[in-house]
Amino acid sequence: MSFIATPQTMHFPEALPLQSGASIRDYHLAYETYGTLDAARSNAVLVCHALNASHHVAGVYEGQPNSEGWWDNMVGPGKPVDTNRFFVIGVNNLGSCFGSTGPMHRNPDTGRIYGADFPVVTVEDWVNAQARLLDRLGIERLAAVLGGSLGGMQALSWSLQYPERVRHAVVVASAPNLTAENIAFNEVARRAIVTDPDFHGGHFYQYGVVPKRGLRIARMIGHITYLSDDVMNAKFGRQLRDRLEPKYSTQDIEFQIESYLRHQADKFSEYFDANTYLLITRALDYFDPARRHGGNLSLALAPATAKFLLVSFKTDWRFAPARSREIVKALLDNKRSVSYAEIDAPHGHDAFLLDDARYMSVMRSYFDSIAKELA
């Protein structure tokens, strides 16, 4: 049984300038906190989320026993990120669909639902918004910023945008930018959504429909790339769904893997916002701190002063270990303090969310050492 989490909301009337040149004002951020901020305000840990997660990192909601947060195995009392020692903050990013201001909300400038007019937000924009939230919470400096995948990009970006506010950056299953193949997968998912007739140019809310066909395709593509070939073979292989002989149909479900993917796709299309999917995949595409340094990541990471832990997973082909090693090398080029663990887990990119004893032990001992620094 996990502890009770309580979502909160913070309102920000003042405009936040965005990387695109646009700005957003009068917005809300949904967030949760776990544990107690110490008197020195030194034990705060910010957890940044990836594509379809939220501020609900850990714990369960009152009266909803199955509502565990998305990283409940990592964060909580006695967990690797121990809320008996740390004050942990989860925040839902701008443009998401889980409580913070997003495309399904009203644009204060026009009075209309944002839809496709919601401004493009970047990893850097999210970090700026998170920094304002910390200001309001009275937290000047984080003991650590922590994230996996797209969340890891935010942790890395924190160390560059606000080096003086970050003691430790923990970057899990991430990359210094997306490869062409990563962008390509995102683009197919976006095209599936945008070309769904129910998308209506991103203003589907006013038509009372949802581009579920596109969302389903997007989710299927995502799922395939989160898993490793090995784990898919182990879990599903070539098993037919419910018979020994194929029924020879092009449209019916034949293999177990098809059944699994369709089920995941249906679930996702019921709760995820199509415009949010476009915004978040674009934030992934755009992230590239080395771009303004001619592609030189070592130059790009020079401003970082935090200590780093990087973790990657051998079977992760979406954010392969080689990409984490690029970050490690660039940090070492700058003579930064870096720990790096490459975990031989079979689960592909999804491994960063799963229990693996070696992974959990690396995280636990790193956060133990942070706690000792603070003591």
Added chain:
Amino acid sequence: MSFIATPQTMHFPEALPLQSGASIRDYHLAYETYGTLDAARSNAVLVCHALNASHHVAGVYEGQPNSEGWWDNMVGPGKPVDTNRFFVIGVNNLGSCFGSTGPMHRNPDTGRIYGADFPVVTVEDWVNAQARLLDRLGIERLAAVLGGSLGGMQALSWSLQYPERVRHAVVVASAPNLTAENIAFNEVARRAIVTDPDFHGGHFYQYGVVPKRGLRIARMIGHITYLSDDVMNAKFGRQLRDRLEPKYSTQDIEFQIESYLRHQADKFSEYFDANTYLLITRALDYFDPARRHGGNLSLALAPATAKFLLVSFKTDWRFAPARSREIVKALLDNKRSVSYAEIDAPHGHDAFLLDDARYMSVMRSYFDSIAKELA
């Protein structure tokens, strides 16, 4: 300048029983032949095609200088498969959309366009149809059967269904079956097509529309999986299409890779049939000669008496070298004659269609040795 190729058609009134239990009658096969059948009828080479290719393997059509066949670099006078020595046959498979009977043709039993009612065809069915074509051409035994990818599955299946009719089987960039991940990618492509409102349950012809949205998505997914991550990075990387700064849009083209994929997708959706796409990906899914032998590939390949050449490409993650090695091992378990080449080409699965000096040299010397056997 390549030689002139002339497509031909053979009509088959008698019913062909299919693996599904259905049958198809009164069908046509489009085919081409290059070179001259020798007096002993011993120098025939059958080339089997993959997903979106056809009987037009080599040469150009009269008056169409840019109409080179899909394997024109491999087959022709003086090419690795030398049409000065071999009588090469290309045949379009049943259910395809390039000349042989397919979903866009009329069902003789109902008088209506087949559409989604075209029977599901398997690799084994195609091989049976090809065998009938060879009967009609008076070819009892092939010097070689040759194919890449899905074409390689047909070559392998020939060696099992008609062992006495195959001297050599050349299986390039192929696999003994699809992995769960392969099936998953096929399934996403199929779902994109089937859920396109213009698909009309596979009977779109009568509505005067084509499910182009779905075909585009299917083609994009295909393209990503045909290429290696490396070659995509080398060719497109993170280059923006036509500017130095991003324009911050979720729907417009931003990166070169997006532009490339959309262009390929648009082209494909103009000429490829949606029902054919479903049929051909299903034929890929179903192929699994080991299934009836409890998954034991060595048992499954015991009937093969041909000599084999297998070729794989190191960066091919769709049909990885490990899959070819499974076939090699199973053949060696049966003490068959096997040559195997693993080519260190950067192009992923697409490599089997491209010029690579080592690859071409392996193919040339293998076919040289076949020619010498015949002489």
